Amino acid sequence: MEFNENEAIYLQIAGYVSEHILRGSWPPDDKIPSVRDLAGTLQVNPNTVMRTYEHLQGQEVIYNKRGIGFFVAPDGPRRVQEQRKARFLQQELPAFFRTIRLLGVGLPEVQQRYDQFLAAHPEPVSLPQA
Amino acid sequence: MVRIRNLDFGYSKRVPLFQNLSLTLERGRIYGLLGKNGAGKSTLLKCLVGLAFPWAGTCTVHGQPAAARYPDVLADLFFLPEEVYVPALTGEQFVASTAPFYPRFDRAQLAEYLQELEVPVHARLSAMSFGQQKKFMIAFALAANTSLLVLDEPTNGLDIPSKAQFRTIVASALGEDRCVIISTHQVRDLDALIDTVVVVHDRRIVLNSSLDALTDSLRFGSARPDETAAPLYAEASVRGPQGIWPNPEGRPSRVDLELLFNALVSGNADLVNHLTPLAHELAL
Numbered sequence: 001m002e003f004n005e006n007e008a009i010y011l012q013i014a015g016y017v018s019e020h021i022l023r024g025s026w027p028p029d030d031k032i033p034s035v036r037d038l039a040g041t042l043q044v045n046p047n048t049v050m051r052t053y054e055h056l057q058g059q060e061v062i063y064n065k066r067g068i069g070f071f072v073a074p075d076g077p078r079r080v081q082e083q084r085k086a087r088f089l090q091q092e093l094p095a096f097f098r099t100i101r102l103l104g105v106g107l108p109e110v111q112q113r114y115d116q117f118l119a120a121h122p123e124p125v126s127l128p129q130a
Numbered sequence: 131m132v133r134i135r136n137l138d139f140g141y142s143k144r145v146p147l148f149q150n151l152s153l154t155l156e157r158g159r160i161y162g163l164l165g166k167n168g169a170g171k172s173t174l175l176k177c178l179v180g181l182a183f184p185w186a187g188t189c190t191v192h193g194q195p196a197a198a199r200y201p202d203v204l205a206d207l208f209f210l211p212e213e214v215y216v217p218a219l220t221g222e223q224f225v226a227s228t229a230p231f232y233p234r235f236d237r238a239q240l241a242e243y244l245q246e247l248e249v250p251v252h253a254r255l256s257a258m259s260f261g262q263q264k265k266f267m268i269a270f271a272l273a274a275n276t277s278l279l280v281l282d283e284p285t286n287g288l289d290i291p292s293k294a295q296f297r298t299i300v301a302s303a304l305g306e307d308r309c310v311i312i313s314t315h316q317v318r319d320l321d322a323l324i325d326t327v328v329v330v331h332d333r334r335i336v337l338n339s340s341l342d343a344l345t346d347s348l349r350f351g352s353a354r355p356d357e358t359a360a361p362l363y364a365e366a367s368v369r370g371p372q373g374i375w376p377n378p379e380g381r382p383s384r385v386d387l388e389l390l391f392n393a394l395v396s397g398n399a400d401l402v403n404h405l406t407p408l409a410h411e412l413a414l
Binding site for chain 1: 369
């Protein structure tokens with residue numbers, strides 16, 4: 001896995017796990033890879049993966065069956081989606097606003113391009129619905 | 131697991147390499163040992179495994195002095211030097227003669243690691259390339275399942291895919307009862323693998339801190355748009371200035387080991403003051 005320079009690795013791994021949950025490749029109530037296996041796959045410290053799992057457990061995206069492993073929470077996909085949305089609104093959107101102000105791109109132009117985008121991509125770029 | 135207290139050591143009486151150096155290593159962690167050329171990384175590892183004898187102070191493993199080289203201590207530690215020595219034996223012969231010294235040696239694991247690293251087991255070790263010899267010894271070291279594993283520049287001499295394979299097997303080999311210490315100049319090879327960073331500089335340990343503790347009190351990266359504080363240390367880069375900032379809000383970031391190391395060895399007073407609570411062993 002390629003890690004970006006500045007974001008904490010445990011959060012980047014949380015993003016990786018969340019992506020699998022959101023795409024449905026790790027469905028609800030399925031066991032996710034053990035700490036050791038995921039550490040090997042991603043070539044990272046197992047303590048970092050443990051921190052990721054604790055973080056996701058705290059957000060109720062996954063749950064722990066003692067002695068067995070970690071499992072995707074029944075409403076894991078919905079929680080991931082909520083968190084992604086919150087993160088988008090709080091972090092990515094302000095960055096986007098800064099850029100369009102800097103470059104002098106008006107909201108009407110953004111709206112127009114978004115309409116074009118929707119027309120060109122009639123399939124919903126689907127996130128599972130709550 | 132390892133306790134070094136008030137260690138003095140050098141190769142010449144006039145040039146001490148370590149003065150009053152203290153360091154504690156615990157189980158369940160992968161330590162990265164960083165230091166400039168000649169700072170004494172390899173020598174520190176040799177003191178730790180009983181290959182160099184302290185002038186003063188103590189260096190113990192499992193509570194026993196490392197220099198006494200008790201068999202039960204040696205059976206539970208493995209030291210892989212930067213330049214590996216291999217006898218004129220095949221891999222199988224080497225395992226047959228050497229593995230019995232390690233009670234928890236696991237042959238199935240060895241086979242798995244050798245396969246991962248693409249090293250043949252039937253070939254004569256002394257006839258292999260340096261990189262292949264080194265990979266064989268890395269696999270052997272991990273399969274020995276010692277609770278203390280000391281690796282001196284393990285990725286030196288490895289080709290590009292082997293470095294990734296090395297990270298894979300080390301990452302999956304750490305257990306709660308194991309302590310791994312890896313010295314390196316190649317911070318980019320290992321920065322996702324280690325969880326604790328130890329810096330040796332100017333005859334002592336200037337930092338022994340988990341990466342989590344560092345990012346709790348410091349933030350690494352570019353200035354935030356709303357940043358008011360000045361960086362403790364900064365360097366120019368193509369992504370704009372990259373710095374180390376105070377982190378009162380506890381924002382998560384990723385430790386930039388190069389930046390941290392450069393700041394520490396430059397004697398940056400602001401950073402050193404900030405880190406003093408973390409580098410608690412300075413005071414001992």
